[in-house]
Amino acid sequence: MKRYLTVLVIALILLPIWLTPGSAAGGVPTDQIKSTVDKALVVLRDPRFKPTAKTKERREQLKQILFTRFDFTEMAKRSLGANWRRRTPKEQEEFVRLFTDLLERAYADTIESYGDEKIVYVGERLDGGYADISSKVLTSKGEEFSLNYRAHFVGGEWRVYDVVVENISMVNNYRSQFNRVISNSSFDELVRRLKDKASFATQKH
Numbered sequence: 001m002k003r004y005l006t007v008l009v010i011a012l013i014l015l016p017i018w019l020t021p022g023s024a025a026g027g028v029p030t031d032q033i034k035s036t037v038d039k040a041l042v043v044l045r046d047p048r049f050k051p052t053a054k055t056k057e058r059r060e061q062l063k064q065i066l067f068t069r070f071d072f073t074e075m076a077k078r079s080l081g082a083n084w085r086r087r088t089p090k091e092q093e094e095f096v097r098l099f100t101d102l103l104e105r106a107y108a109d110t111i112e113s114y115g116d117e118k119i120v121y122v123g124e125r126l127d128g129g130y131a132d133i134s135s136k137v138l139t140s141k142g143e144e145f146s147l148n149y150r151a152h153f154v155g156g157e158w159r160v161y162d163v164v165v166e167n168i169s170m171v172n173n174y175r176s177q178f179n180r181v182i183s184n185s186s187f188d189e190l191v192r193r194l195k196d197k198a199s200f201a202t203q204k205h
Contacts, residue, residue: 029131029151029158030124036069063104071159072100074152078161079174083182091187098194099174105198122146129153 040062043049049058076099077084077092084092122134133149150162162171181190 029126029133029149032158033069033133033149033151033160036066039065067104069160070103071152071154071161072096072103074154074159074161075099075103075171078171080178081175083179083187087187091191094191095194098191098198101198102194131158 043058043061043065048054049061073096076096079099080087080095087095120136120138122136124134125132129152131149131151131153133151134146135148136144136146138144145166146164148164149160150164151158151160153159162169164170178190181193
């Protein structure tokens with residue numbers, strides 16, 4: 001799963017490479033993602049955030065910018081699957097918070113992992129209020145793999161609710177893990193494990 005988050009972060013940062021003027025395949029979803037990424041690039045290029053002492057501040061700035069493009073509530077809901085409807089509003093709210101924390105920690109752990117990866121834009125498919133933005137990642141080692149963003153239109157914005165790397169859905173991957181814990185134990189056990197992860201991460205830092 002860490003690999004999927006690494007690719008997600010890399011793709012967000014490098015999207016401007018393949019968003020070239022006059023691209024016929026691009027559309028509003030792509031434009032909105034590009035706007036978000038442009039803001040992130042300003043932070044990455046800012047000399048003030050280059051020193052190691054500024055790492056935490058730089059990560060926080062990037063997180064605030066990039067994560068506005070992600071619908072964590074929808075991600076959490078889809079990741080929990082049928083179990084979402086069985087939870088109370090209070091339980092749902094807590095799960096969204098824990099799930100968001102999980103992704104944010106994975107993001108923080110991979111933010112410094114950029115290399116010479118490049119993104120090639122493949123296309124954009126719209127279906128009502130949903131969009132599928134396709135791309136492929138080219139690494140410095142000559143490797144190539146596909147990456148798709150699944151987004152929906154909410155409150156006047158296109159927001160990502162899933163990322164698919166090499167035909168493997170991040171949401172489906174989490175759903176399999178979460179369902180396994182719930183089936184073998186309980187929802188309370190899943191929540192406990194997520195809290196333990198959060199507590200362990202806090203102690204590390």
